[in-house]
Amino acid sequence: MVDPSGFEAFWFCAYTPLEILDAAGFTPRRLLGDKDGLEEADSYLHPAFCPYVRACLVEGLKNPTAHAAIFVNACDGMRRLHDAWKRLCGSDFIHLLDFPRRNDIHGLRTFQQSLSLLIDELEKFTGKRITLEDLRNAVNLRKEVRRHFHDLSQGSPGSERLKLAQKAQQLDPEEFLKLRAEKPWQAEGIPLVITGNLLNPSGLVALVEEHGVLLVGSDLCNGERPFMVEGEATGDTREELISSLAEQYLRRRHCARMSDAKRRHNQLLHLIREREARGVIYASLKFCDSYIYDYPLAEKFLGNEGIPLLRLESDYQDGHAGQLSTRIEAFVEMLRG
Ligand code: SF4
CATH class of the missing domain: 3.40.50.11900 (Rossmann fold)
Structure with missing residues:
Protein backbone atom coordinates (compact mmCIF):
# COMPACT_ATOMS: atom_id res chain seq x y z
CA MET A 1 0.00 0.00 0.00
CA VAL A 2 1.16 3.47 -0.88
CA ASP A 3 0.51 6.88 0.68
CA PRO A 4 -0.66 8.86 -2.38
CA SER A 5 -0.11 12.35 -0.93
CA GLY A 6 2.54 14.08 -3.04
CA PHE A 7 2.70 11.02 -5.32
CA GLU A 8 2.57 12.17 -8.94
CA ALA A 9 0.14 10.57 -11.34
CA PHE A 10 1.30 11.22 -14.90
CA TRP A 11 -1.39 11.50 -17.54
CA PHE A 12 -1.30 12.04 -21.28
CA CYS A 13 -4.74 12.25 -22.87
CA ALA A 14 -7.39 14.92 -22.23
CA TYR A 15 -9.97 12.20 -21.50
CA THR A 16 -8.18 11.26 -18.25
CA PRO A 17 -10.69 11.65 -15.36
CA LEU A 18 -8.61 13.94 -13.16
CA GLU A 19 -11.32 14.13 -10.49
CA ILE A 20 -10.76 10.47 -9.68
CA LEU A 21 -6.99 10.87 -9.38
CA ASP A 22 -7.53 13.91 -7.14
CA ALA A 23 -10.06 12.00 -5.03
CA ALA A 24 -7.59 9.14 -4.58
CA GLY A 25 -5.11 11.65 -3.16
CA PHE A 26 -2.65 11.77 -6.07
CA THR A 27 -1.12 14.85 -7.68
CA PRO A 28 -2.03 14.53 -11.37
CA ARG A 29 0.40 16.06 -13.89
CA ARG A 30 0.02 15.97 -17.64
CA LEU A 31 3.26 15.11 -19.37
CA LEU A 32 3.86 17.16 -22.50
CA GLY A 33 6.95 15.23 -23.50
CA ASP A 34 10.55 16.08 -24.31
CA LYS A 35 10.22 17.66 -27.77
CA ASP A 36 13.97 18.00 -28.21
CA GLY A 37 14.71 14.34 -27.51
CA LEU A 38 12.42 12.80 -30.13
CA GLU A 39 15.23 10.81 -31.79
CA GLU A 40 15.83 8.91 -28.55
CA ALA A 41 12.38 7.37 -28.92
CA ASP A 42 13.32 5.81 -32.28
CA SER A 43 14.81 2.74 -30.57
CA TYR A 44 11.38 1.87 -29.19
CA LEU A 45 8.70 3.47 -31.39
CA HIS A 46 8.72 3.87 -35.18
CA PRO A 47 9.65 7.40 -36.35
CA ALA A 48 6.39 7.51 -38.38
CA PHE A 49 4.43 7.63 -35.14
CA CYS A 50 2.67 10.42 -33.21
CA PRO A 51 5.48 12.80 -32.09
CA TYR A 52 3.64 13.64 -28.85
CA VAL A 53 3.61 9.97 -27.89
CA ARG A 54 7.30 9.62 -28.75
CA ALA A 55 8.19 12.79 -26.81
CA CYS A 56 6.30 11.49 -23.75
CA LEU A 57 8.17 8.19 -23.84
CA VAL A 58 11.49 10.06 -23.86
CA GLU A 59 10.36 12.12 -20.87
CA GLY A 60 9.38 8.90 -19.09
CA LEU A 61 12.76 7.28 -19.81
CA LYS A 62 14.49 10.27 -18.21
CA ASN A 63 12.24 10.30 -15.14
CA PRO A 64 13.10 7.43 -12.84
CA THR A 65 11.13 8.77 -9.83
CA ALA A 66 8.24 6.90 -8.22
CA HIS A 67 5.01 7.63 -10.05
CA ALA A 68 1.66 6.36 -11.24
CA ALA A 69 0.86 6.52 -14.98
CA ILE A 70 -2.69 6.62 -16.35
CA PHE A 71 -3.25 6.03 -20.05
CA VAL A 72 -6.47 6.30 -22.02
CA ASN A 73 -7.25 3.72 -24.66
CA ALA A 74 -8.07 6.57 -27.03
CA CYS A 75 -5.99 5.87 -30.12
CA ASP A 76 -3.33 3.49 -31.35
CA GLY A 77 -0.57 5.92 -30.38
CA MET A 78 -1.76 6.03 -26.76
CA ARG A 79 -2.03 2.22 -26.59
CA ARG A 80 1.53 1.82 -27.88
CA LEU A 81 2.75 4.44 -25.41
CA HIS A 82 1.17 2.43 -22.62
CA ASP A 83 2.86 -0.78 -23.83
CA ALA A 84 6.30 0.82 -24.17
CA TRP A 85 5.95 2.70 -20.87
CA LYS A 86 5.00 -0.48 -19.03
CA ARG A 87 8.16 -2.21 -20.22
CA LEU A 88 10.58 0.67 -19.91
CA CYS A 89 9.54 3.31 -17.38
CA GLY A 90 9.04 1.40 -14.12
CA SER A 91 5.73 2.82 -12.90
CA ASP A 92 4.55 1.90 -9.42
CA PHE A 93 1.00 1.94 -10.72
CA ILE A 94 -0.06 1.77 -14.36
CA HIS A 95 -3.55 1.71 -15.81
CA LEU A 96 -5.07 1.74 -19.31
CA LEU A 97 -8.55 3.22 -19.16
CA ASP A 98 -11.07 2.31 -21.84
CA PHE A 99 -12.87 5.27 -23.37
CA PRO A 100 -15.71 4.61 -25.86
CA ARG A 101 -15.80 6.15 -29.31
CA ARG A 102 -19.55 6.70 -29.22
CA ASN A 103 -21.40 9.22 -27.15
CA ASP A 104 -24.55 7.09 -26.63
CA ILE A 105 -26.08 4.92 -23.90
CA HIS A 106 -23.72 2.01 -24.69
CA GLY A 107 -20.74 4.35 -24.58
CA LEU A 108 -21.97 5.73 -21.27
CA ARG A 109 -22.26 2.26 -19.70
CA THR A 110 -18.79 1.31 -20.94
CA PHE A 111 -17.26 4.45 -19.51
CA GLN A 112 -19.06 4.08 -16.16
CA GLN A 113 -17.56 0.58 -15.88
CA SER A 114 -14.12 1.92 -16.87
CA LEU A 115 -14.27 4.55 -14.12
CA SER A 116 -15.38 2.00 -11.52
CA LEU A 117 -12.52 -0.28 -12.53
CA LEU A 118 -10.01 2.56 -12.21
CA ILE A 119 -11.39 3.40 -8.76
CA ASP A 120 -11.10 -0.27 -7.66
CA GLU A 121 -7.49 -0.44 -8.84
CA LEU A 122 -6.57 2.84 -7.14
CA GLU A 123 -8.18 1.73 -3.88
CA LYS A 124 -6.21 -1.53 -3.97
CA PHE A 125 -2.98 0.39 -4.62
CA THR A 126 -3.47 2.94 -1.83
CA GLY A 127 -5.49 0.83 0.59
CA LYS A 128 -7.86 3.80 0.94
CA ARG A 129 -11.52 3.93 -0.04
CA ILE A 130 -12.52 6.82 -2.31
CA THR A 131 -15.63 8.24 -0.67
CA LEU A 132 -18.52 10.33 -1.99
CA GLU A 133 -17.04 13.31 -0.16
CA ASP A 134 -13.59 12.78 -1.77
CA LEU A 135 -15.23 12.74 -5.18
CA ARG A 136 -17.39 15.79 -4.48
CA ASN A 137 -14.37 17.79 -3.29
CA ALA A 138 -12.44 16.77 -6.40
CA VAL A 139 -15.32 17.70 -8.73
CA ASN A 140 -15.55 21.14 -7.08
CA LEU A 141 -11.79 21.65 -7.25
CA ARG A 142 -11.66 20.92 -10.99
CA LYS A 143 -14.64 23.23 -11.52
CA GLU A 144 -12.64 25.99 -9.79
CA VAL A 145 -9.63 25.27 -12.01
CA ARG A 146 -11.79 25.63 -15.14
CA ARG A 147 -13.32 28.86 -13.86
CA HIS A 148 -9.89 30.28 -13.00
CA PHE A 149 -8.56 29.31 -16.43
CA HIS A 150 -11.40 31.22 -18.13
CA ASP A 151 -10.82 34.28 -15.88
CA LEU A 152 -7.07 34.37 -16.49
CA SER A 153 -7.27 33.72 -20.22
CA GLU A 230 -21.17 21.65 -20.19
CA GLY A 231 -23.06 21.01 -16.94
CA GLU A 232 -21.63 19.74 -13.68
CA ALA A 233 -21.26 16.24 -12.29
CA THR A 234 -23.67 15.71 -9.39
CA GLY A 235 -25.05 12.81 -7.36
CA ASP A 236 -26.39 11.86 -3.92
CA THR A 237 -24.45 8.60 -3.82
CA ARG A 238 -20.96 7.63 -4.93
CA GLU A 239 -22.35 5.58 -7.82
CA GLU A 240 -24.57 8.44 -9.00
CA LEU A 241 -21.65 10.84 -8.95
CA ILE A 242 -19.39 8.44 -10.88
CA SER A 243 -22.16 7.96 -13.42
CA SER A 244 -22.68 11.72 -13.76
CA LEU A 245 -18.93 12.25 -14.16
CA ALA A 246 -18.86 9.64 -16.93
CA GLU A 247 -21.69 11.49 -18.66
CA GLN A 248 -19.90 14.81 -18.34
CA TYR A 249 -16.74 13.43 -19.99
CA LEU A 250 -18.81 11.96 -22.81
CA ARG A 251 -20.69 15.23 -23.36
CA ARG A 252 -17.48 17.26 -23.67
CA ARG A 253 -16.14 18.85 -26.80
CA HIS A 254 -14.39 15.97 -28.45
S1 SF4 B 1 -6.98 11.11 -28.19
FE1 SF4 B 1 -7.75 13.21 -28.41
S2 SF4 B 1 -7.79 14.01 -26.33
FE2 SF4 B 1 -6.49 12.18 -26.29
S3 SF4 B 1 -4.40 12.99 -26.58
FE3 SF4 B 1 -5.22 12.43 -28.61
S4 SF4 B 1 -6.08 14.36 -29.42
FE4 SF4 B 1 -5.81 14.60 -27.21
Whole structure:
Protein backbone atom coordinates (compact mmCIF):
# COMPACT_ATOMS: atom_id res chain seq x y z
CA MET A 1 0.00 0.00 0.00
CA VAL A 2 1.16 3.47 -0.88
CA ASP A 3 0.51 6.88 0.68
CA PRO A 4 -0.66 8.86 -2.38
CA SER A 5 -0.11 12.35 -0.93
CA GLY A 6 2.54 14.08 -3.04
CA PHE A 7 2.70 11.02 -5.32
CA GLU A 8 2.57 12.17 -8.94
CA ALA A 9 0.14 10.57 -11.34
CA PHE A 10 1.30 11.22 -14.90
CA TRP A 11 -1.39 11.50 -17.54
CA PHE A 12 -1.30 12.04 -21.28
CA CYS A 13 -4.74 12.25 -22.87
CA ALA A 14 -7.39 14.92 -22.23
CA TYR A 15 -9.97 12.20 -21.50
CA THR A 16 -8.18 11.26 -18.25
CA PRO A 17 -10.69 11.65 -15.36
CA LEU A 18 -8.61 13.94 -13.16
CA GLU A 19 -11.32 14.13 -10.49
CA ILE A 20 -10.76 10.47 -9.68
CA LEU A 21 -6.99 10.87 -9.38
CA ASP A 22 -7.53 13.91 -7.14
CA ALA A 23 -10.06 12.00 -5.03
CA ALA A 24 -7.59 9.14 -4.58
CA GLY A 25 -5.11 11.65 -3.16
CA PHE A 26 -2.65 11.77 -6.07
CA THR A 27 -1.12 14.85 -7.68
CA PRO A 28 -2.03 14.53 -11.37
CA ARG A 29 0.40 16.06 -13.89
CA ARG A 30 0.02 15.97 -17.64
CA LEU A 31 3.26 15.11 -19.37
CA LEU A 32 3.86 17.16 -22.50
CA GLY A 33 6.95 15.23 -23.50
CA ASP A 34 10.55 16.08 -24.31
CA LYS A 35 10.22 17.66 -27.77
CA ASP A 36 13.97 18.00 -28.21
CA GLY A 37 14.71 14.34 -27.51
CA LEU A 38 12.42 12.80 -30.13
CA GLU A 39 15.23 10.81 -31.79
CA GLU A 40 15.83 8.91 -28.55
CA ALA A 41 12.38 7.37 -28.92
CA ASP A 42 13.32 5.81 -32.28
CA SER A 43 14.81 2.74 -30.57
CA TYR A 44 11.38 1.87 -29.19
CA LEU A 45 8.70 3.47 -31.39
CA HIS A 46 8.72 3.87 -35.18
CA PRO A 47 9.65 7.40 -36.35
CA ALA A 48 6.39 7.51 -38.38
CA PHE A 49 4.43 7.63 -35.14
CA CYS A 50 2.67 10.42 -33.21
CA PRO A 51 5.48 12.80 -32.09
CA TYR A 52 3.64 13.64 -28.85
CA VAL A 53 3.61 9.97 -27.89
CA ARG A 54 7.30 9.62 -28.75
CA ALA A 55 8.19 12.79 -26.81
CA CYS A 56 6.30 11.49 -23.75
CA LEU A 57 8.17 8.19 -23.84
CA VAL A 58 11.49 10.06 -23.86
CA GLU A 59 10.36 12.12 -20.87
CA GLY A 60 9.38 8.90 -19.09
CA LEU A 61 12.76 7.28 -19.81
CA LYS A 62 14.49 10.27 -18.21
CA ASN A 63 12.24 10.30 -15.14
CA PRO A 64 13.10 7.43 -12.84
CA THR A 65 11.13 8.77 -9.83
CA ALA A 66 8.24 6.90 -8.22
CA HIS A 67 5.01 7.63 -10.05
CA ALA A 68 1.66 6.36 -11.24
CA ALA A 69 0.86 6.52 -14.98
CA ILE A 70 -2.69 6.62 -16.35
CA PHE A 71 -3.25 6.03 -20.05
CA VAL A 72 -6.47 6.30 -22.02
CA ASN A 73 -7.25 3.72 -24.66
CA ALA A 74 -8.07 6.57 -27.03
CA CYS A 75 -5.99 5.87 -30.12
CA ASP A 76 -3.33 3.49 -31.35
CA GLY A 77 -0.57 5.92 -30.38
CA MET A 78 -1.76 6.03 -26.76
CA ARG A 79 -2.03 2.22 -26.59
CA ARG A 80 1.53 1.82 -27.88
CA LEU A 81 2.75 4.44 -25.41
CA HIS A 82 1.17 2.43 -22.62
CA ASP A 83 2.86 -0.78 -23.83
CA ALA A 84 6.30 0.82 -24.17
CA TRP A 85 5.95 2.70 -20.87
CA LYS A 86 5.00 -0.48 -19.03
CA ARG A 87 8.16 -2.21 -20.22
CA LEU A 88 10.58 0.67 -19.91
CA CYS A 89 9.54 3.31 -17.38
CA GLY A 90 9.04 1.40 -14.12
CA SER A 91 5.73 2.82 -12.90
CA ASP A 92 4.55 1.90 -9.42
CA PHE A 93 1.00 1.94 -10.72
CA ILE A 94 -0.06 1.77 -14.36
CA HIS A 95 -3.55 1.71 -15.81
CA LEU A 96 -5.07 1.74 -19.31
CA LEU A 97 -8.55 3.22 -19.16
CA ASP A 98 -11.07 2.31 -21.84
CA PHE A 99 -12.87 5.27 -23.37
CA PRO A 100 -15.71 4.61 -25.86
CA ARG A 101 -15.80 6.15 -29.31
CA ARG A 102 -19.55 6.70 -29.22
CA ASN A 103 -21.40 9.22 -27.15
CA ASP A 104 -24.55 7.09 -26.63
CA ILE A 105 -26.08 4.92 -23.90
CA HIS A 106 -23.72 2.01 -24.69
CA GLY A 107 -20.74 4.35 -24.58
CA LEU A 108 -21.97 5.73 -21.27
CA ARG A 109 -22.26 2.26 -19.70
CA THR A 110 -18.79 1.31 -20.94
CA PHE A 111 -17.26 4.45 -19.51
CA GLN A 112 -19.06 4.08 -16.16
CA GLN A 113 -17.56 0.58 -15.88
CA SER A 114 -14.12 1.92 -16.87
CA LEU A 115 -14.27 4.55 -14.12
CA SER A 116 -15.38 2.00 -11.52
CA LEU A 117 -12.52 -0.28 -12.53
CA LEU A 118 -10.01 2.56 -12.21
CA ILE A 119 -11.39 3.40 -8.76
CA ASP A 120 -11.10 -0.27 -7.66
CA GLU A 121 -7.49 -0.44 -8.84
CA LEU A 122 -6.57 2.84 -7.14
CA GLU A 123 -8.18 1.73 -3.88
CA LYS A 124 -6.21 -1.53 -3.97
CA PHE A 125 -2.98 0.39 -4.62
CA THR A 126 -3.47 2.94 -1.83
CA GLY A 127 -5.49 0.83 0.59
CA LYS A 128 -7.86 3.80 0.94
CA ARG A 129 -11.52 3.93 -0.04
CA ILE A 130 -12.52 6.82 -2.31
CA THR A 131 -15.63 8.24 -0.67
CA LEU A 132 -18.52 10.33 -1.99
CA GLU A 133 -17.04 13.31 -0.16
CA ASP A 134 -13.59 12.78 -1.77
CA LEU A 135 -15.23 12.74 -5.18
CA ARG A 136 -17.39 15.79 -4.48
CA ASN A 137 -14.37 17.79 -3.29
CA ALA A 138 -12.44 16.77 -6.40
CA VAL A 139 -15.32 17.70 -8.73
CA ASN A 140 -15.55 21.14 -7.08
CA LEU A 141 -11.79 21.65 -7.25
CA ARG A 142 -11.66 20.92 -10.99
CA LYS A 143 -14.64 23.23 -11.52
CA GLU A 144 -12.64 25.99 -9.79
CA VAL A 145 -9.63 25.27 -12.01
CA ARG A 146 -11.79 25.63 -15.14
CA ARG A 147 -13.32 28.86 -13.86
CA HIS A 148 -9.89 30.28 -13.00
CA PHE A 149 -8.56 29.31 -16.43
CA HIS A 150 -11.40 31.22 -18.13
CA ASP A 151 -10.82 34.28 -15.88
CA LEU A 152 -7.07 34.37 -16.49
CA SER A 153 -7.27 33.72 -20.22
CA GLN A 154 -9.76 36.55 -20.96
CA GLY A 155 -8.53 38.48 -24.00
CA SER A 156 -5.20 36.68 -24.24
CA PRO A 157 -3.77 35.66 -27.63
CA GLY A 158 -3.79 31.96 -28.61
CA SER A 159 -0.19 31.04 -27.72
CA GLU A 160 -0.58 32.57 -24.23
CA ARG A 161 -3.92 30.82 -23.74
CA LEU A 162 -2.27 27.56 -24.72
CA LYS A 163 0.56 28.07 -22.25
CA LEU A 164 -1.97 28.81 -19.52
CA ALA A 165 -4.02 25.72 -20.40
CA GLN A 166 -0.84 23.66 -20.17
CA LYS A 167 -0.10 25.12 -16.73
CA ALA A 168 -3.61 24.18 -15.62
CA GLN A 169 -2.92 20.63 -16.78
CA GLN A 170 0.53 20.39 -15.24
CA LEU A 171 0.35 22.22 -11.92
CA ASP A 172 -1.19 20.99 -8.71
CA PRO A 173 -4.72 22.54 -8.77
CA GLU A 174 -4.04 24.50 -5.57
CA GLU A 175 -0.92 25.99 -7.18
CA PHE A 176 -2.80 26.87 -10.36
CA LEU A 177 -5.52 28.62 -8.36
CA LYS A 178 -2.85 30.90 -6.87
CA LEU A 179 -1.82 32.25 -10.30
CA ARG A 180 -2.81 35.82 -11.04
CA ALA A 181 -3.29 37.61 -14.39
CA GLU A 182 0.07 38.92 -15.59
CA LYS A 183 -1.04 41.89 -17.71
CA PRO A 184 -4.03 43.17 -19.65
CA TRP A 185 -3.70 41.91 -23.24
CA GLN A 186 -3.90 44.28 -26.17
CA ALA A 187 -3.60 41.74 -28.92
CA GLU A 188 -4.64 42.45 -32.48
CA GLY A 189 -4.53 40.76 -35.87
CA ILE A 190 -6.75 38.75 -38.23
CA PRO A 191 -9.02 36.75 -35.89
CA LEU A 192 -8.79 32.99 -36.51
CA VAL A 193 -9.61 29.82 -34.61
CA ILE A 194 -7.06 27.01 -34.47
CA THR A 195 -8.30 23.41 -34.26
CA GLY A 196 -6.50 20.08 -34.04
CA ASN A 197 -5.07 17.63 -31.53
CA LEU A 198 -2.16 19.00 -29.52
CA LEU A 199 0.30 21.70 -30.59
CA ASN A 200 3.50 23.29 -29.38
CA PRO A 201 2.67 26.86 -28.22
CA SER A 202 6.22 28.04 -28.96
CA GLY A 203 6.35 26.35 -32.37
CA LEU A 204 3.64 26.35 -35.02
CA VAL A 205 1.20 28.38 -32.93
CA ALA A 206 3.72 31.19 -32.32
CA LEU A 207 4.67 31.14 -36.02
CA VAL A 208 1.05 31.64 -37.06
CA GLU A 209 0.80 34.62 -34.71
CA GLU A 210 3.99 36.13 -36.13
CA HIS A 211 2.11 36.45 -39.41
CA GLY A 212 -0.42 38.94 -38.04
CA VAL A 213 -2.96 36.38 -36.84
CA LEU A 214 -4.87 36.76 -33.59
CA LEU A 215 -5.90 33.29 -32.45
CA VAL A 216 -9.22 33.94 -30.74
CA GLY A 217 -9.91 30.26 -30.07
CA SER A 218 -7.73 27.19 -29.50
CA ASP A 219 -9.83 24.07 -30.04
CA LEU A 220 -6.94 21.80 -28.98
CA CYS A 221 -6.62 19.14 -26.30
CA ASN A 222 -3.75 21.08 -24.73
CA GLY A 223 -5.72 24.28 -25.31
CA GLU A 224 -9.21 25.40 -24.40
CA ARG A 225 -11.09 22.23 -25.29
CA PRO A 226 -10.89 20.42 -21.90
CA PHE A 227 -12.04 23.61 -20.16
CA MET A 228 -15.24 23.95 -22.20
CA VAL A 229 -17.36 21.64 -20.10
CA GLU A 230 -21.17 21.65 -20.19
CA GLY A 231 -23.06 21.01 -16.94
CA GLU A 232 -21.63 19.74 -13.68
CA ALA A 233 -21.26 16.24 -12.29
CA THR A 234 -23.67 15.71 -9.39
CA GLY A 235 -25.05 12.81 -7.36
CA ASP A 236 -26.39 11.86 -3.92
CA THR A 237 -24.45 8.60 -3.82
CA ARG A 238 -20.96 7.63 -4.93
CA GLU A 239 -22.35 5.58 -7.82
CA GLU A 240 -24.57 8.44 -9.00
CA LEU A 241 -21.65 10.84 -8.95
CA ILE A 242 -19.39 8.44 -10.88
CA SER A 243 -22.16 7.96 -13.42
CA SER A 244 -22.68 11.72 -13.76
CA LEU A 245 -18.93 12.25 -14.16
CA ALA A 246 -18.86 9.64 -16.93
CA GLU A 247 -21.69 11.49 -18.66
CA GLN A 248 -19.90 14.81 -18.34
CA TYR A 249 -16.74 13.43 -19.99
CA LEU A 250 -18.81 11.96 -22.81
CA ARG A 251 -20.69 15.23 -23.36
CA ARG A 252 -17.48 17.26 -23.67
CA ARG A 253 -16.14 18.85 -26.80
CA HIS A 254 -14.39 15.97 -28.45
CA CYS A 255 -11.32 15.42 -30.56
CA ALA A 256 -11.37 13.59 -33.89
CA ARG A 257 -11.03 10.12 -32.31
CA MET A 258 -14.76 10.20 -31.50
CA SER A 259 -17.27 8.98 -34.04
CA ASP A 260 -19.66 11.95 -33.98
CA ALA A 261 -17.95 14.26 -36.50
CA LYS A 262 -21.15 16.21 -37.19
CA ARG A 263 -21.57 17.36 -33.57
CA ARG A 264 -17.87 18.28 -33.38
CA HIS A 265 -17.91 20.29 -36.59
CA ASN A 266 -21.07 22.13 -35.52
CA GLN A 267 -19.40 23.03 -32.20
CA LEU A 268 -16.38 24.31 -34.12
CA LEU A 269 -18.65 26.43 -36.32
CA HIS A 270 -20.35 27.82 -33.21
CA LEU A 271 -16.95 28.74 -31.74
CA ILE A 272 -15.90 30.47 -34.99
CA ARG A 273 -19.09 32.54 -35.06
CA GLU A 274 -19.11 33.30 -31.34
CA ARG A 275 -15.50 34.57 -31.43
CA GLU A 276 -16.07 36.37 -34.76
CA ALA A 277 -13.19 34.52 -36.40
CA ARG A 278 -12.62 35.00 -40.14
CA GLY A 279 -11.25 31.54 -40.76
CA VAL A 280 -9.73 28.38 -39.32
CA ILE A 281 -6.25 26.92 -39.08
CA TYR A 282 -6.69 23.14 -39.05
CA ALA A 283 -3.37 21.96 -37.63
CA SER A 284 -2.49 18.58 -36.17
CA LEU A 285 0.52 16.52 -35.27
CA LYS A 286 1.88 14.28 -38.01
CA PHE A 287 0.81 10.64 -38.26
CA CYS A 288 -2.44 11.17 -36.33
CA ASP A 289 -4.89 8.91 -38.21
CA SER A 290 -7.93 10.42 -36.51
CA TYR A 291 -7.15 13.89 -37.86
CA ILE A 292 -6.07 12.58 -41.27
CA TYR A 293 -9.51 10.94 -41.65
CA ASP A 294 -11.35 13.91 -40.20
CA TYR A 295 -9.83 16.62 -42.38
CA PRO A 296 -11.79 15.99 -45.63
CA LEU A 297 -15.06 15.98 -43.65
CA ALA A 298 -14.17 19.21 -41.84
CA GLU A 299 -13.03 20.82 -45.10
CA LYS A 300 -16.34 19.98 -46.79
CA PHE A 301 -18.45 21.09 -43.81
CA LEU A 302 -16.65 24.41 -43.31
CA GLY A 303 -16.46 24.97 -47.07
CA ASN A 304 -20.26 24.69 -47.27
CA GLU A 305 -20.49 27.33 -44.53
CA GLY A 306 -18.09 29.62 -46.44
CA ILE A 307 -15.37 29.44 -43.77
CA PRO A 308 -11.81 29.75 -45.16
CA LEU A 309 -9.52 26.95 -43.95
CA LEU A 310 -5.77 26.36 -43.93
CA ARG A 311 -4.39 22.86 -43.27
CA LEU A 312 -1.00 22.62 -41.52
CA GLU A 313 0.93 19.75 -39.93
CA SER A 314 3.36 19.86 -37.04
CA ASP A 315 6.20 17.55 -35.98
CA TYR A 316 5.72 18.94 -32.41
CA GLN A 317 9.30 20.24 -32.13
CA ASP A 318 8.57 22.59 -35.08
CA GLY A 319 12.23 23.35 -35.75
CA HIS A 320 11.44 23.61 -39.49
CA ALA A 321 8.03 25.25 -39.13
CA GLY A 322 9.43 28.36 -40.89
CA GLN A 323 8.98 26.42 -44.16
CA LEU A 324 5.23 26.90 -43.70
CA SER A 325 5.57 30.69 -43.69
CA THR A 326 4.69 31.16 -47.37
CA ARG A 327 1.42 29.24 -47.01
CA ILE A 328 0.44 31.08 -43.81
CA GLU A 329 1.31 34.41 -45.41
CA ALA A 330 -0.77 33.64 -48.53
CA PHE A 331 -3.76 32.62 -46.37
CA VAL A 332 -3.54 35.78 -44.26
CA GLU A 333 -3.20 37.95 -47.38
CA MET A 334 -6.27 36.27 -48.92
CA LEU A 335 -8.27 37.08 -45.76
CA ARG A 336 -7.00 40.67 -45.72
CA GLY A 337 -7.89 41.18 -49.39
S1 SF4 B 1 -6.08 14.36 -29.42
FE1 SF4 B 1 -7.75 13.21 -28.41
S2 SF4 B 1 -6.98 11.11 -28.19
FE2 SF4 B 1 -5.22 12.43 -28.61
S3 SF4 B 1 -4.40 12.99 -26.58
FE3 SF4 B 1 -5.81 14.60 -27.21
S4 SF4 B 1 -7.79 14.01 -26.33
FE4 SF4 B 1 -6.49 12.18 -26.29
